[in-house]
Amino acid sequence: MPVRPIAAALALCLSFTAPAADASETSGARGRDGQLRLYYWQAPSTLNPYLSGGVKDVEAASLIVEPLARLDPDGQMVPWLVQSIPTLENGGVAPDLRSITWRLKPGLTWSDGSPVTSADIRFTLEYCTAPGSGCAQQAKFRDVAAVDTPGPLTAVLRFDSPKPHPYGPFVGPQTPLLQAAQFAECIGPRAASCTAANFAPIGTGPFRAVQFRPGDAALFEMNPHYRVDDQPAFASVLLKGGGNANSAARTVLETGEFDYAWNLQLSPDVLAAMAASGKGRVVTAFSTLVERLAFNLREPAPTPSTLRQAAPLPHPAMSDPDVRRALAMALDRELMVEIGYGAAGRVTCNILPGPRIYASRENDGCAAQDIARAQAILQNAGWTDDNGDGVRERQGKQLRFVFQTSTNAVRQDFQLLAKEWWRQIGVQTELRNIDASVFFSSDASSPDTLQRFGAHIQMYAGASDGPDPEAYLSGWACKNIPDRDNGWQGQNVGAWCDPAYDRLLDKLAVTAGLEERAELARTLNDMLVQNHVVVPLVDRARISAHSAALEGVRMNAWDSELWNVAEWHRMAQ
């Protein structure tokens, strides 16, 4: 059969490529590298991050709109639209910690050519805090009482109470500047009906929206008014959505159709096989997302809960620190990372693993598995297996636990591993997994949520919002224990309560200097980890891939991954 000639003819017909970008342009000129092709398999649904809050939308919008300061890959603040980061030392933060003064870079313009002024800063705050707007980022602006604009480039944010860390609003990709002129008619309930503005906000970033198809694709072109003359290197950006992480990884690593693929949470062996062809590179960045175990120090409520129990009893086994310590010691975290995450994870002994100055060194070495020592700890604490059934007991209470998590292949692997290790130290575990949409829902009527904690042990991931850990560490305060009275709200799911921890948190809330705050944060972290309130397992990374010909990518887990897209360019041939 003449298959070969037919195939050859077909190949001839089909194998032409799209015309390359005009190569005659001098290198160094804006727009010299043609089109940048991004694959975001979860496609953005809007380009206004204030109306959505979803990570995919924040990322896509970061091509267009920018905050006053960004966070670099180490979690350090970088002045972006401002001259410098205001601090106590340079007088940008008032001595009473009740105001912060931002000074815009002179000569900044929006992509329509009009100047950026302090009025835009004030407007953006009004836009998000207007009642009825449904703004997703209003928590960031909550403590701001007023914005003064003493000059066109100067904005002073005044707070209700002293703020030792006044960098909530306008720092990071969630709270970029919007143009007052464009959104003036979109205040409050009218925010939703401004579709044209929401789909093509005017920004200061390197690109501007040309075409936006929610949930599908977006086309951007370079901003002719961008503040750096020879940036961006790309004349246009195509952001494509749809498919899944697997198809996204394939387009960059195997076929080379796209330059960048975002969020590739795939099994380590799948990703490694794709990357083997050498067409692209897998990149990772770490922030504070930690996969952890939480122990329930209370007797879990029977499900469905019909008992009206005034105060839940402390659990006889879980409230014993030696039991928690032995459970943690029996885990081989190295193996867990290798199986579940590969390059996208690393062993951590801290619940607060970053930025670097906040990461404690006191818990190093926790990752070593030591079954024999775990057995000895239980033995010495009086937990012995007297009846020979393989399960230790003390005063008639057996070490039998229910271990729950959300339905997810990696988490179920971890459950099986832990069950086996715990069996070896005389602990019997019953495994449960709950659909993620139920487990992570805020439905107070469901007994199967993270907050209700209808088990003894549970596994989930959590992260600090931004580099300052105060809000995150406050999650373990006594007042944040979820219970029936507060409608099962709060992050302190294990119901651990230590007045000393709360006192340190109060101190953190009034401490200003970075070094002092970091020291307090490390102490708080150590209290949580050394008391085995939580067992940090894996520090999880953001993982993406870019084509081998793309240069300038600095993967960032603190800000948008596209934070420095203006500097991205193609490798010279």
Added chain:
Amino acid sequence: MRPPFLRRLLMVVSTLLVVSGLVFLLLDLAPGDPMSQLPPSIPEDVRAEMRSALGLDQPAPERYARWLWQMLVVEPAIAADALLDTDLAAGAPRILSWQTRAPVMSLIAQRLPQTLVVVGLAYLLGTFGAIALSIGSAARRGRTLDRAGTGLAAMGHALPPFFTAAVLIYVFAIRLEWLPTTYDTTLAVTGWDSAAVQIRQMILPVAVLSLQTLAQTVRYSRAAMLDALAQDYILTARAKGLGARRVLLGHALRNSWVPVLTVAALGAPQVFAGAIVTEQIFGVNGIGQLLIQSLQAGDLPTVQTVTMLIAVLIVLANLGADVLIARIDPRTAHA
């Protein structure tokens, strides 16, 4: 003719009303939260405020009534305004998607071209291919073409699209690098070059989908052809001395139209509904992808509206098929 037609129309309207109520009720009762995709750093009170900005705090009957009014009055008025340059809608609130805050109808309008081009073309190719194949295989029953055709149909039935798509991508996109794996919906056909790109990116999804349609249709059309060829009037036609072509196309094919048309007409709404799996694999972000994405995001207005439109199309296609078949074959009208 008239009273039965009116009766049918009444049936159609009441069916659609019941369907609309069921669609709304089912989706409203189903678990799911439009805020569930937000990062955990957004606190519960902000989520509550976002829900109320979407109107979720109002009672269900009120939301149903408003949605029905928007479907039946506001959106048609807006369509009329756009076509006739009138001002019937007068700024009445449109059905807004929760996820994007854009009018649902404009989302559908954005998605429809991709779906129509890819799924529609695949449907046409599949249906005509099936008819051609069944003529050929019925004419030479048991020969190579017949066997190959039946084999292809069996394969199309047995292999789910996520498998055929993966195989085709592996062979033609990854190994041979002839075709792209993804579909660029922003591509505007402006000349020969872009037209060629468009054709290249359509080949794989259209191939996967048309194989499916072909497999579904060819079973009926081949059987109908064989059935017709066994009739006495075919023998008569042959005895009259008519050529094989006239017998096949003029007599056998015409008489096998009824089942083929029924299958084709009932399958037609899927052209508008899109193909969820294939669209997802190739990134042909049409109506099917909109539906699944909105379901995942808990975007009820979009899901309800899209489902309702598909229901309308299915009911209309049924009605159309009945009317058409009554024209072709008077026996069905008298039965």
